[in-house]
Structures are given as C-alpha cells and as structure tokens.
Amino acid sequence: MSGYKRIRDYTYEELLERAYSKLPSRPVQKEAFEVPRAEVMFVGGKTLILNFKQIADVLNREPKIIQKYFVKELGVPAYINESGQLILQGRFSSHVINKLIDVFVKKYVICPTCGSRFTKLIKKGKVFILKCEACGAETTLQAF
C-alpha cells in the first residue's frame, strides 16, 4: 500500500487544496466585452450620442479622448454637454457612430498581445502607450 495516501491522512488544508485543484480553472478576464451601442439622436444639424458617458465608463477611457477621436475621424467639431452627451456637428447615423466605436475599441482599448480589455492609454508626446494590465505589454500607437 505504499504510495497510497488514505483520505484520513490529509489535513483539512490539503483536502481543500485537492478539491480546488480539481475544479476547472476559470477563464481569466475572457468574459464577453459588451460595449453598449451608441444611442444616437439628431437635433437640427447635430448628432447627439445620448449614452456617451456610459460608453466611456465601460471602455474605461476619458470621455475627452473619445471626443478627440470622433473629431479626428469625422473631421467635425464636437463637444461634451453638461449631461455628458457628445454633440457632433453634422448628422451621422448610429451605424457610422457604432462602427467608429468598434474601431476605437480594437485599436485603443484591447491589448493586441493578449486580447485583454484591461488596459490604460497613456499619452506621451506624440504617441499613445497602450499598457496592458493583464500581460504587461506596451503597445505604441500614434496619438491624436
């Protein structure tokens, strides 16, 4: 019977450890990343993104950074009102807005090395450093 440890020989801690080691390892930070769809409304010749603040919160990005991104991509002035909504000069369909947000997420949120969304975007002169909090990778991107 040598090499066989009977169950009563285990300490409580060992048993706990054994029990945990048999659990399937949980996938780390791989849960679906649900970016809320932009709620778009037209007022006169302007486009409002009603849930802009919520989107910025989920992406964990400064609203100002996303505002600048829209200005760069659409080539129109934009500002954030007191309710945290983004107002763009001109009319842009929700399809266009959501497409741009998808591109922003892929480029400026998701870590290209490990696919984590837990990243920071740090501006350093003329570049952004996309720093991943999951794997530590640093990706240099052109700043805007």
Ligand SMILES: [Zn+2]
């Ligand atoms: Zn990473």
